[in-house]
Amino acid sequence: MFSYSVAHWxxxxxxxxxxxxxxxxxxxxxxAHSLRRGRRAGFVAMGGVxxxxxxxxxxxxxxxxxxxxxxAAAFALVKYLGAAYLVWLGIQAWRASGEAMPQTPVAAVxxxxxxxRGVLVAALxxxxxxxxxxxxxxxxxxGAGPVAAQLFLHGCxxxxxxxxxxxxxxxxxxxxxxxxxxxxxxxRWLDRALGSLFIALGARLAVASRT
Numbered sequence: 001m002f003s004y005s006v007a008h009w010x011x012x013x014x015x016x017x018x019x020x021x022x023x024x025x026x027x028x029x030x031x032a033h034s035l036r037r038g039r040r041a042g043f044v045a046m047g048g049v050x051x052x053x054x055x056x057x058x059x060x061x062x063x064x065x066x067x068x069x070x071x072a073a074a075f076a077l078v079k080y081l082g083a084a085y086l087v088w089l090g091i092q093a094w095r096a097s098g099e100a101m102p103q104t105p106v107a108a109v110x111x112x113x114x115x116x117r118g119v120l121v122a123a124l125x126x127x128x129x130x131x132x133x134x135x136x137x138x139x140x141x142x143g144a145g146p147v148a149a150q151l152f153l154h155g156c157x158x159x160x161x162x163x164x165x166x167x168x169x170x171x172x173x174x175x176x177x178x179x180x181x182x183x184x185x186x187x188r189w190l191d192r193a194l195g196s197l198f199i200a201l202g203a204r205l206a207v208a209s210r211t
Contacts (some may be wrong), residue, residue, distance in 0.1 A: 003144050011141050012154065016161040019135075024160045025086055025113065025201045026053070026128075029121045030166060032194045033114060034173035042170035044111045048118020050159050055123045058156030060132040079206065082124035085201030089117070093195030 026049040034042030122128060136151045144150060 007071075007139065008139065012157070016069070016158045017165065020162045020165040025082075025125060026118075026122050026165070026197075027169075028194070028201060029089070029118055030170060031173050032089075032198070034170045035177040035194070036093075038177070039170060039174040041111070041114055042174055044114045045070065045118045045177060046166050046170060048115040049122045050122075050162060051115075052119040052122025053128065053159055053162075054156070056128050056132050057152060057159070059129060060136055060155055061152040063148075066178070079126050082121075082126065083202040083206035085120055085124055086198050089121075090195040090198030090200075090202060092196060094192055125182070172193050174182060208209075 030042055030045045030049055033045040132155060136154050139154050140147055140150045
């Protein structure tokens with residue numbers, strides 16, 4: 001069971017690495033919190049995004065992601081919810097522009113909110129579900145085990161690869177932002193840039209198609 005060749009894993013981990021290096025709403029969310037509120041908030045946001053991605057892994061393994069691929073109504077519903085949420089995050093960032101960056105670690109209640117929003121950013125992106133549905137089956141090997149188990153294994157390993165890619169990004173982004181805490185003007189433009197990025201990502205998601 002789960003017998004794969006070296007070539008199989010080489011191809012898979014290369015693809016998984018490239019996937020995790022590709023910018024998207026999840027990466028933008030993690031970096032936004034790292035820049036705005038420091039390492040701890042960045043890591044909390046990262047955990048939320050990973051949890052949301054895990055939801056898609058489970059759905060792909062269970063075959064439920066196929067519903068988004070076959071149902072225009074289901075895809076549109078999730079798409080517009082996700083787009084609206086990203087735009088809302090962007091507006092929140094614009095409203096916060098110019099406020100002083102927090103000097104103390106993120107509070108427990110705020111950490112829960114940051115984590116929960118990260119889950120939603122990833123879980124409400126139907127393009128992620130479509131990607132898993134198209135990507136994971138390519139690495140299913142006949143006779144290597146139940147298809148659902150293989151899909152689940154490879155989906156989880158994509159998140160494991162993220163654990164090697166995203167933490168350094170959080171660290172460097174937070175270190176960079178720490179040097180800017182005393183410059184309110186830079187903070188203001190940073191917030192506006194992040195807000196604009198979320199709004200643009202939301203708009204792009206809103207016009208995305210299932211193909």
